[in-house]
Amino acid sequence: MLEDSKSLTSNKKKIYIIVFAIATIAIISIAIYLVVSFFVKENNDTNIKSNIFIAGVDVSLLSKEEAKNKLNEKYNFNENEYINLKYKNDTYCILLDQINPVFEIDKAIDEAYNICRDGNIISNGINSYKRKSSSPINIEINFSYNESALKEALKDISTKLPDQVIESSYYIEGHTLIITSGEVGAALEIDEMKDMIVKGIIDCSYKDTCYNIVTYDEYPKPIDVDKIHSEVYQEVKDAYYTTNPRMVYTEVQGIDFEDSVEDVKKQIASEKKDEYEVPLKVTEPKVTTEDLGKEAFPDVLGSYDTNYATSNRDRTTNLRLAANKINGTVLMPGETFSYNKVVGERTIEAGYKEAAIYSNGEVTNGLGGGICQITSTLYNAVLYANLDIVQRQNHTFVPSYVKGGRDATVVYGSIDFKFKNNRDYPIKIYASVSGGVARITIRGLKTADDYDVKLTSRKVDTTYYGGNSYSVYKAYKQLYKNGKLVDTELLSTDTYKNH
Numbered sequence: 001m002l003e004d005s006k007s008l009t010s011n012k013k014k015i016y017i018i019v020f021a022i023a024t025i026a027i028i029s030i031a032i033y034l035v036v037s038f039f040v041k042e043n044n045d046t047n048i049k050s051n052i053f054i055a056g057v058d059v060s061l062l063s064k065e066e067a068k069n070k071l072n073e074k075y076n077f078n079e080n081e082y083i084n085l086k087y088k089n090d091t092y093c094i095l096l097d098q099i100n101p102v103f104e105i106d107k108a109i110d111e112a113y114n115i116c117r118d119g120n121i122i123s124n125g126i127n128s129y130k131r132k133s134s135s136p137i138n139i140e141i142n143f144s145y146n147e148s149a150l151k152e153a154l155k156d157i158s159t160k161l162p163d164q165v166i167e168s169s170y171y172i173e174g175h176t177l178i179i180t181s182g183e184v185g186a187a188l189e190i191d192e193m194k195d196m197i198v199k200g201i202i203d204c205s206y207k208d209t210c211y212n213i214v215t216y217d218e219y220p221k222p223i224d225v226d227k228i229h230s231e232v233y234q235e236v237k238d239a240y241y242t243t244n245p246r247m248v249y250t251e252v253q254g255i256d257f258e259d260s261v262e263d264v265k266k267q268i269a270s271e272k273k274d275e276y277e278v279p280l281k282v283t284e285p286k287v288t289t290e291d292l293g294k295e296a297f298p299d300v301l302g303s304y305d306t307n308y309a310t311s312n313r314d315r316t317t318n319l320r321l322a323a324n325k326i327n328g329t330v331l332m333p334g335e336t337f338s339y340n341k342v343v344g345e346r347t348i349e350a351g352y353k354e355a356a357i358y359s360n361g362e363v364t365n366g367l368g369g370g371i372c373q374i375t376s377t378l379y380n381a382v383l384y385a386n387l388d389i390v391q392r393q394n395h396t397f398v399p400s401y402v403k404g405g406r407d408a409t410v411v412y413g414s415i416d417f418k419f420k421n422n423r424d425y426p427i428k429i430y431a432s433v434s435g436g437v438a439r440i441t442i443r444g445l446k447t448a449d450d451y452d453v454k455l456t457s458r459k460v461d462t463t464y465y466g467g468n469s470y471s472v473y474k475a476y477k478q479l480y481k482n483g484k485l486v487d488t489e490l491l492s493t494d495t496y497k498n499h
Contacts, residue, residue: 049116051136054108064109071105071141074204083197083206084465085157087186087213090396091465092157093495094197099150101201104142112139143202150194157213158188159393159415165218166413170228171344177232177257177278179268180345180413182220189214210465225265229257232280238287241296246445248296248426250330254283289330289428297428297443302385302453305439306377306401308370314353315370319438321351322371323431326378326440330428331421336390337429339375339410339417346371346412372409373401373438374431375417379408381440382419383477383491384453385427390418394494398471405457405475405494423447451479451486462498469498 048067050060057074059067082093115137158164165185171178192214200206236254241247257264258279268276289296310316325343346352354369376399379392393415398404408417421427427444457475464470475491 048109048112050132051134052112052115053136053138054105054112055141056138059109059112064113067109067112068105071109075103075105075141077101080461081207082463082465083200084210085193085213086210086466087161087215090160090162091210091468091470091497092160092213093463093465093470094150094153094157096201096206098146098153100146102144104144108139108141112137143198145198145201147194150197151190154188154190154193158190161186161188161213161215164414165220167220168223169340169345169413170232171341172232172255172280173344173350175280175282177228177280178345179223179228179276179278181223181274181276182413184217184219185414186215187218189216223268225261225268229261229264232257236283236285238285239289239292240287241292246425248289248292248330248428250332250426251285251288253285254281256281290328294443297426297445299444299446301423301427301442301444301446301450302381302383302387303439303441304377304380304384305437306373307436308373308401308433308438310436312370316433317351317353318346318370319374320433322374323433323438323440326374326429327431328428330426332426333421333424336418336420339378340412341416343371343410344412372399372407374433374440375410376402376407377438377440378429378431379417380406380455381429381442383455385442385444386451386453386477386479387427387442388420388422389491390420391416392418392492394492394496396497397499398473398496403457404459404471404473404496405492406455451481452483454478454480455491460493463495471496471498 047061047063048059052058052060054067054071055074057071059070062070077096081096083096085092085094163186165187166183168182169180193211196211196214197206200209200211232255234252234255237249237252239251240249242249258281259267264278267278308316308319322343326339329337329342331337344350352371372395379389380402382389392408394405395407395409399407409415410417423444424447425445427442430439430441430443432439455475455477457473459471460474461472462469463472473494473496475494477489477491478485479487479489
């Protein structure tokens, strides 16, 4: 009986061991199945893992397409959007499309998607599990833009600031050289404003921001008497022309300082004034281009008329004074015309009157008001003559005498209008103001290479900011040969404040 009892107990132990072994194997199998299922699921999951952000946007557990749609909501750029900048009472705009901002969203999404996917099935699963309780990862989006275009846009705005630096300059009145001192002005901080704008684009705050323009004091260059003397000094020459080959040689008025260059330097160093008068020794030529007449300039290259109100006598006086200064000017091949140099400073002594001008974004009265009509008339005549524009700037408002995109403003000492005679033959400018018509004609010698010119301009956009509306114009020059369009050139894109 005792042996039977021992045998029964032994059998029970064997059964228990077998049951335990089976249970253990089952548990281990289930655990292995669950672990393998977890790893397989995590590796087959097509969504971005937990706690992952792109540029501050939560893309956790999203598919690539869902993440892209969410990011596109933030970086939704309209090519007609503007970056707005303000300086004092004026607002300036930079077209967003002009600087071509690009965010590499797809690359950032790929980087986010590949997190916890760069190892084997086990390490990926472990890392994916840990990611659920780990600190968030933020992936920055690579950003690029046209830096040179942004800098050029900021430089252009800097030239339009109302209180920019005025460089020293000079002009001749009769037998006197007038040298004007420069004035300290404001210039836009290009790099600081660039960084500010780029940051605003990256964080998308530019849409609700008008950036205050940061400036620094820009000082005028010292008066360079040697340079002025070298530019003023001329030996007297008579004008003449030849017919074979056809060429005009303009007269040269003999000009020199009456005093020595060193004496003029001492005068300027000792007298701190806004304006210096230097007597000139002038020798007149015996024959001038006026004596040559139109035979020397046989063809009309370009001409343009604008209308004015004869009832406004002061403004009419200003128009005539400016036109008389320009009339008869001859430019040799390669020579550049400067409006401010030819017309000179607009002063009471020179006969200029008070009339309406644009200043600091407003219409007010100012000395020499109206002469920009002569500038704009000249600008259009130059375009029709197909000459090279060197410097030109539009008004704050669209003027009444020309369409938007077809005007040119000047401010003595800071804003000039310049063009170059790009022809192989001299040109002569004829300017007149009479009977309500300001007319400028450019004559020279036509060649077989000349084109017929057509000018067009149109308003392409209206934008609003700070309670003001602004119109954007584009101006074009079309060149025709034998009645067929050969080329179309964008002359300018100009922004005007609406009245």
